[in-house]
Amino acid sequence: MKTGGKPNILLGVSGGIAAYKACELVRRLRDAGCEVRVVMTRAATAFVTPLTFQALSGQPVRMDLLDAEAESGMDHIALARWADRVVIAPASANLMARLAAGMADDLLTTLCLATEAPLLLAPAMNRVMWAHPATRANTERLLTRGVRMVGPESGSQACGEEGAGRMAEPASILHALLGPGSGSLSGRRVLITAGPTHEPIDPVRFVGNRSSGRMGVALATAARDAGAEVCLVHGPLAVEPPAGVEAVPVETAEAMRVAVLERLDDRDLFIAAAAVADYRPREVAGQKLKKDAPTLTLELIRNPDILAEVASRRPRPFVVGFAAETTDLRGNALAKLARKGLDLIAANDVSAGQGIGRPTNALSVFWQGGERLFPEQPKADLARALIDLITERMERSGADPSTT
Numbered sequence: 001m002k003t004g005g006k007p008n009i010l011l012g013v014s015g016g017i018a019a020y021k022a023c024e025l026v027r028r029l030r031d032a033g034c035e036v037r038v039v040m041t042r043a044a045t046a047f048v049t050p051l052t053f054q055a056l057s058g059q060p061v062r063m064d065l066l067d068a069e070a071e072s073g074m075d076h077i078a079l080a081r082w083a084d085r086v087v088i089a090p091a092s093a094n095l096m097a098r099l100a101a102g103m104a105d106d107l108l109t110t111l112c113l114a115t116e117a118p119l120l121l122a123p124a125m126n127r128v129m130w131a132h133p134a135t136r137a138n139t140e141r142l143l144t145r146g147v148r149m150v151g152p153e154s155g156s157q158a159c160g161e162e163g164a165g166r167m168a169e170p171a172s173i174l175h176a177l178l179g180p181g182s183g184s185l186s187g188r189r190v191l192i193t194a195g196p197t198h199e200p201i202d203p204v205r206f207v208g209n210r211s212s213g214r215m216g217v218a219l220a221t222a223a224r225d226a227g228a229e230v231c232l233v234h235g236p237l238a239v240e241p242p243a244g245v246e247a248v249p250v251e252t253a254e255a256m257r258v259a260v261l262e263r264l265d266d267r268d269l270f271i272a273a274a275a276v277a278d279y280r281p282r283e284v285a286g287q288k289l290k291k292d293a294p295t296l297t298l299e300l301i302r303n304p305d306i307l308a309e310v311a312s313r314r315p316r317p318f319v320v321g322f323a324a325e326t327t328d329l330r331g332n333a334l335a336k337l338a339r340k341g342l343d344l345i346a347a348n349d350v351s352a353g354q355g356i357g358r359p360t361n362a363l364s365v366f367w368q369g370g371e372r373l374f375p376e377q378p379k380a381d382l383a384r385a386l387i388d389l390i391t392e393r394m395e396r397s398g399a400d401p402s403t404t
Helices: 019-031 050-057 075-082 093-100 107-114 127-131 133-144 170-178 214-225 253-262 306-311 329-340 379-396
Strands: 008-013 035-040 085-091 119-123 153-156 162-166 189-194 229-234 246-249 269-272 279-281 300-302 318-325 344-349 360-367 370-378
Touching: 008 019, 008 050, 008 075, 008 107, 019 035, 019 050, 019 085, 019 170, 035 050, 035 075, 035 107, 075 107, 085 093, 085 107, 085 170, 093 107, 093 119, 093 133, 119 170, 127 133, 127 162, 170 214, 189 214, 189 253, 214 229, 214 269, 214 379, 229 253, 253 306, 269 306, 269 379, 306 318, 306 329, 318 329, 318 379, 329 344, 329 360, 344 379, 360 379, 370 379
Parallel strands: 008 035, 008 085, 085 119, 189 229, 189 269, 229 246, 269 318, 318 344
Antiparallel strands: 153 162, 279 300, 344 360, 360 370
């Protein structure tokens, strides 16, 4: 391991369309302070050129097992000894089968046999290939030998089908490879709110909204993968909170407020992605209301403004708000940014149902003197892009966010 404590990473790239994601993985590893060397299979070069990886890694790319130009023709031994950790992304079904059989018929499989470094695989293949009994058996065999795996994820695939088999995102691979504290939010403590709140009318009814919590959960996942210590305070969710995150379930706006304020101290970043109900019934019936009368009148009172309360504190974290708008998105978002004293606000147009309860979203992000637009995309991708922007703005603020 080189000076500074960051491991030497040997990245293997096998054949598959997901090879393009390995380019981003090299960039993230370099940003994390790692030295990276790349070994490609011949099939991988059909998708990404060796020159691309050479430019990103700053090192020659290796492909040939018996290379007269490299280390006296013993490149697999030299690379095997150099590597502190080996990751193969993407790991195709064919590559996994050859590893499971103990084959050494190219440079990548040979060095996997020759190295004593930990091996991490990021499988990527069609959903049927991933579910095939042969692939499942190969996976189990590799796991019993101590090989670690990250992914695959479920979603749309390049073939047009939907299901498990997508390569894990580079941020997730980085997290699995280097562990917590390895990304752009390394050492940061992040507090995020997500989901709706349910304000009870009686024991079975409530005032709420259509929020699923997917965006907040995606942000918690992205912040975790960026190396942060994450606490997610959430209302009723349509999806599960991510692993590796402290999840605090609540139901009402007041319960969310209490949970947030109890956990706010020493936080570097607060992201208010929850769709908190603006109002709640003044009185909550102790018994189920019967539909005896032709009409029913509820008196609603304002809920606490959690975002404004956090932003008004001194010291306070870097504060990011969300705004769901149906008209004048830019004007309303900028007004909210100024009125509540936020560092950043992410706004989306919900006039056509965009974002709320859906797996995709588009955002217009504003800060004092700047803005950035993110087109509609899966919320997981959008969350990673937003976390990158937030990190950039935190760094450019020129101050410790906890004293903002």
